[in-house]
Amino acid sequence: MGRKKSSHVHSAPSDDDDNNMYSKDSKPKRIYQLWPGNNKFYCGGRLVFGPDASSLLLTTAMIGAPAVTFSIRMAFMIGKRYPFFHTLVLMGSLLLTVLDFTFLFLTSSRDPGIIPRNKDAPEGEGLDKITQSSEWVNNKLGSTKLPRTKDVLVNGYTVKVKFCDTCLLYRPPRASHCSICNNCVQRFDHHCPWVGQCIALRNYPYFICFISTSTLLCLYVFVFSWVSMLEAHGKMLLMIITDDAIFIVLIVYCFVVVWFVGGLTCYVLLLLIVCFMQTTYENFRYRYDKKENPYGKGLFKNLYELFFARIPPPVINFRDWAPEEPDVEVGSIASELDRAFGPRGENKHDMDMEIGDWKASKGGLVLQTLEYDNNNKIEETVKKKGLSDGTAQTNTAFDVRSR
Numbered sequence: 001m002g003r004k005k006s007s008h009v010h011s012a013p014s015d016d017d018d019n020n021m022y023s024k025d026s027k028p029k030r031i032y033q034l035w036p037g038n039n040k041f042y043c044g045g046r047l048v049f050g051p052d053a054s055s056l057l058l059t060t061a062m063i064g065a066p067a068v069t070f071s072i073r074m075a076f077m078i079g080k081r082y083p084f085f086h087t088l089v090l091m092g093s094l095l096l097t098v099l100d101f102t103f104l105f106l107t108s109s110r111d112p113g114i115i116p117r118n119k120d121a122p123e124g125e126g127l128d129k130i131t132q133s134s135e136w137v138n139n140k141l142g143s144t145k146l147p148r149t150k151d152v153l154v155n156g157y158t159v160k161v162k163f164c165d166t167c168l169l170y171r172p173p174r175a176s177h178c179s180i181c182n183n184c185v186q187r188f189d190h191h192c193p194w195v196g197q198c199i200a201l202r203n204y205p206y207f208i209c210f211i212s213t214s215t216l217l218c219l220y221v222f223v224f225s226w227v228s229m230l231e232a233h234g235k236m237l238l239m240i241i242t243d244d245a246i247f248i249v250l251i252v253y254c255f256v257v258v259w260f261v262g263g264l265t266c267y268v269l270l271l272l273i274v275c276f277m278q279t280t281y282e283n284f285r286y287r288y289d290k291k292e293n294p295y296g297k298g299l300f301k302n303l304y305e306l307f308f309a310r311i312p313p314p315v316i317n318f319r320d321w322a323p324e325e326p327d328v329e330v331g332s333i334a335s336e337l338d339r340a341f342g343p344r345g346e347n348k349h350d351m352d353m354e355i356g357d358w359k360a361s362k363g364g365l366v367l368q369t370l371e372y373d374n375n376n377k378i379e380e381t382v383k384k385k386g387l388s389d390g391t392a393q394t395n396t397a398f399d400v401r402s403r
Contacts, residue, residue, distance in 0.1 A: 032318035045318040053196040103210035113186030113201035118168035222254035
């Protein structure tokens with residue numbers, strides 16, 4: 001007689017095992033399955049959306065409905081008069097629509113630049129020597145008090161960085177914590193409800209392309225709706241209104257929408273060109289002294305860096321397996337940084353920041369290792385003023401306003 005094999009049944013984890021990431025019988029999980037933020041992950045962690053990704057349905061409808069309606073109307077007009085002209089108009093509308101949806105998807109489905117968290121707050125030793133802040137925060141995991149802000153050096157300018165109580169780290173320059181996604185994000189610009197995602201370092205170029213293409217699409221439909229109506233009915237306004245109600249609706253809709261999306265496009269381009277790569281968050285929150293931006297590199301270098309420079313890889317590999325150690329928190333610097341930078345060690349030298357003589361601790365590791373200027377070395381385009389005897393005099397680029 002054959003020996004009966006014993007079956008092994010996986011038991012559900014009990015409440016006592018909530019603090020343990022793994023048990024002997026549990027299946028390994030990937031980092032995105034245990035990530036403490038509010039993001040939504042699809043395709044096995046390859047696509048990273050914000051918690052309000054459902055708003056994409058409304059955005060898609062607002063773009064697709066008028067674009068498809070206009071294209072169908074153009075297709076019916078091809079067989080009537082001027083087929084070559086209406087064919088070109090139809091092809092142009094389809095091209096802009098495809099580009100608009102492509103940039104929308106690239107903006108909303110990418111990791112915007114999420115920063116790994118610390119499991120433990122950085123040590124307080126020596127931090128009080130390099131900060132000018134009189135406000136202190138209690139260490140959650142000990143009795144040590146940490147300064148709320150500290151100073152780092154960027155291009156000869158002293159920049160204040162703040163401590164994040166949620167991620168337990170000092171946010172690197174230009175980073176901020178998004179309360180909607182519950183993550184600290186590199187070079188944070190804003191959280192856009194229309195794309196359901198943070199706009200930051202890794203999707204900012206696609207966002208600019210998205211709103212620019214949306215503006216062009218609105219103008220395109222508006223102009224050629226008028227042209228098509230006048231070409232068909234001449235100057236008979238009453239006949240136009242009664243016979244081509246579809247074009248009238250498209251014209252009114254595009255006229256209203258273009259003020260919003262076009263205004264946003266002009267505002268963003270104004271920050272890029274006039275304010276030299278200033279983010280929306282910085283524009284609302286910071287005051288630059290003497291109109292000097294420590295991150296600006298000049299108009300042409302800024303535009304080249306924005307549209308043609310290589311987008312830096314994500315800091316966190318969400319598809320990697322979560323650590324098996326029960327005392328390591330998923331999303332912490334200890335669990336994420338090595339595995340995130342491990343496969344990309346060749347890029348690590350491009351991710352160094354000039355931060356003075358600050359010693360690297362867990363909090364300092366973030367500031368030293370993460371790059372928030374589009375993966376390019378920070379160039380000293382803002383010249384140090386008042387040089388004497390080879391000693392640089394640092395200027396304060398901006399002051400942090402109280403929250």
